[in-house]
Amino acid sequence: xxxxxxxxxxxxxxxxxxxxxxxxxxxxxxxxxxxxxxxxxxxxxxxxxxxxxxxxxxxxxxxxxxxxxxxxxxxxxxxxxxxxxxxxxxxxxxxxxxxxxxxxxxxxxxx
Amino acid sequence: xxxxxxxxxxxxxxxxxxxxxxxxxxxxxxxxxxxxxxxxxxxxxxxxxxxxxxxxxxxxxxxxxxxxxxxxxxxxxxxxxxxxxxxxxxxxxxxxxxxxxxxxxxxxxxxxxx
Numbered sequence: 001x002x003x004x005x006x007x008x009x010x011x012x013x014x015x016x017x018x019x020x021x022x023x024x025x026x027x028x029x030x031x032x033x034x035x036x037x038x039x040x041x042x043x044x045x046x047x048x049x050x051x052x053x054x055x056x057x058x059x060x061x062x063x064x065x066x067x068x069x070x071x072x073x074x075x076x077x078x079x080x081x082x083x084x085x086x087x088x089x090x091x092x093x094x095x096x097x098x099x100x101x102x103x104x105x106x107x108x109x110x111x
Numbered sequence: 112x113x114x115x116x117x118x119x120x121x122x123x124x125x126x127x128x129x130x131x132x133x134x135x136x137x138x139x140x141x142x143x144x145x146x147x148x149x150x151x152x153x154x155x156x157x158x159x160x161x162x163x164x165x166x167x168x169x170x171x172x173x174x175x176x177x178x179x180x181x182x183x184x185x186x187x188x189x190x191x192x193x194x195x196x197x198x199x200x201x202x203x204x205x206x207x208x209x210x211x212x213x214x215x216x217x218x219x220x221x222x223x224x225x
Contacts (some may be wrong), residue, residue: 043217100155
């Protein structure tokens with residue numbers, strides 16, 4: 001069966017510090033991978049999606065970036081965090097047009 | 112553009128039935144999904160509709176009308192543990208491009224009272 005792992009679960013980082021969140025999927029090949037952010041009281045905002053290794057598309061302009069160095073690994077990064085980057089970050093995977101399955105999420109607080 | 116609308120909050124009584132509506136406008140359509148999200152947790156998949164009609168899964172049912180851009184999630188025999196946010200999501204057309212991604216509504220927070 002397929003599983004998705006995302007870590008860390010919680011993170012407190014100072015403004016201006018770098019960020020690296022990692023997500024890995026097991027039990028499937030060539031998954032479509034997504035990073036979403038959910039700010040307090042708001043909906044899920046799609047940040048990045050990837051249909052293959054090295055193929056990253058950004059949905060919104062921001063100071064975040066994503067990379068897919070391996071088929072089942074998706075990384076969300078920032079060089080310098082802003083206060084507005086605080087939120088609940090969710091990695092997800094899907095196969096073709098099927099439903100998306102989410103990781104446990106990372107609650108990021110920028111202080 | 113793409114837009115998904117659902118009520119912000121709803122309240123219902125334990126044992127009752129509740130219907131959560133969702134309307135959408137997207138570029139193309141490749142399916143509508145409902146997710147449940149408890150506070151502080153990741154969303155979990157509930158149902159999927161791609162053709163018009165009703166899909167039933169135990170206490171949960173989901174309905175779709177593509178011509179009206181409308182769906183609803185029906186929860187029967189409500190339990191206290193059903194208190195959560197319910198997210199409507201649509202996969203647009205042109206899969207592989209940005210329009211084929213899963214776009215979420217802001218969610219409906221359901222409170223189940225004794």
